Amino acid sequence: MESITRFDGFVGNAHPVSVLRRATAPGSRTLGHAYLLHGTAGTGKKTLAAVTAAALVCQGEDDRPCGECPACKKAFGAFGHPDILVFRTPEGKTQFPVELIREIRRQAYIRPNESEKKVILIQNAEMMNVASANALLKVLEEPPEHLVFILTCDNLSALPETIPSRCICLELHEVAPRRAEQWLLRHFPEESADRLEGALLCGGGNLGKCIRFLEDEATQKLFERAIELCRALSDGREYDLLVSLAPLEGNRDQFADFLSMVDRLVCETAKAGFVSSSREAVSLAARLSPGRAVRVHQLGNEMRRGLKANVSLSLLLAVYSSGLKTIMET
Ligand SMILES: [Zn+2]
Known part of the structure; x- marks a missing residue:
């Protein structure tokens, strides 16, 4: 499957998508400094976070991310964009290490290289314990002008309360199975009817699970x-x-x-x-x-x-x- 590089590639979740699309449009006055995308695994949080990050560095005239400009090409390319930094719990660790938070704080105050904005993505934020969360609070509450945080999290209740209270929280949901079916038909035109039926039975309205079945x-x-x-x-x-x-x-x-x-x-x-x-x-x-x-x-x-x-x-x-x-x- 080709990766999704535009907001209109999403199915369902109209509310979070439109909030982020408006916030990242050129000349927007609604851009917040920290967003928290939460919802069950497989509902598209990481993809939406990546598209939002690309929109913030995109050089396109209006509909950002355009998916075409050099900044978008980098953002969706194998090596990433220098102003989009992704942090996640290292393989084999069960908690988000506090040293990584120190690195995030250090990076936060370094100005962007190529774009006006710098984006820090924190995946699976629920892996933060209280110490890590506390270490992040100050910069999350008052980041420098150039910085936007985007956090993703499968389970909001596992996250120390101090984090969501400093973010704009957007919840993602599974989509109606009928819409999942249409989306799969469009994005996996090569797949046989049997395999698509299997994917839908496995994932239902959870597109992440359907895709995992196919890939x-x-x-x-x-x-x-x-x-x-x-x-x-x-x-x-x-x-x-x-x-x-x-x-x-x-x-x-x-x-x-x-x-x-x-x-x-x-x-x-x-x-x-x-x-x-x-x-x-x-x-x-x-x-x-x-x-x-x-x-x-x-x-x-x-x-x-x-x-x-x-x-x-x-x-x-x-x-x-x-x-x-x-x-x-x-
Ligand atoms: Zn672009």
């Missing part, structure tokens, strides 16, 4: 395993049920993804018959009773709590498979 083979395989589990469950095939769970050993993130995929499937299954659904959902719905679907969902919630509380993965998988067996037998 990441591991995600597609994991989703196929989730379908296999639901089929085995509804047909009473205990051995196949265990087989579908076996490869999840050893990877907590993968198990979390798997749980949300199973959840999505049972939820779609419950809706099948009421709204237009994929063939897979309809065929599962014919076999998996609504009562069982609800119990699978509840069991998934228990597992998510276990993951959060750091319960060992092997124990969780054992409880999950025996819970599913019980659901199967009743």
Whole structure:
């Protein structure tokens, strides 16, 4: 998929998109000094942050970002634009290091190289602990004239309160599945109807999840395993049920993804018959009773709590498979 380089490439989320578009237009009087984009993973926060950052450095006459000028080419290019700095929690760390905040503060007061504005993007701001958040407060509240902060965050409640109170907060949502379908057809014209149907079943109105299905083979395989589990469950095939769970050993993130995929499937299954659904959902719905679907969902919630509380993965998988067996037998 080609990357989105203009505000009109977005589907849904009309409010945040129009706020940012107006704020970054040439001669705008509504530009704030800090924005916080929040919402579920996969709703387009990072993409919208990147487009907004590009709009702030774009040299285009009116509709910014134009996607064409040298500044836009840099902003969307492999090496980035020198006045757009991106900060995120380093791989393998569970918290945003306070040293990175010091680097952000140092960079904040250095004037932009090429543009009038300099943009500091902070991804997954919920990874900041109280110490990091406190270290950022002063510059976030009163940044130098040339600077705009854009923060993104999946979970607003995990963020120290002092951060959102200093930002213009904009929430992003999933889009209606029908609109997601139209968007996918436009952006993935080469894909087969089967693959697009799979992507929609996997992600629904969450375009990030749909795209991951299409672009990441591991995600597609994991989703196929989730379908296999639901089929085995509804047909009473205990051995196949265990087989579908076996490869999840050893990877907590993968198990979390798997749980949300199973959840999505049972939820779609419950809706099948009421709204237009994929063939897979309809065929599962014919076999998996609504009562069982609800119990699978509840069991998934228990597992998510276990993951959060750091319960060992092997124990969780054992409880999950025996819970599913019980659901199967009743
Ligand atoms: Zn431009």
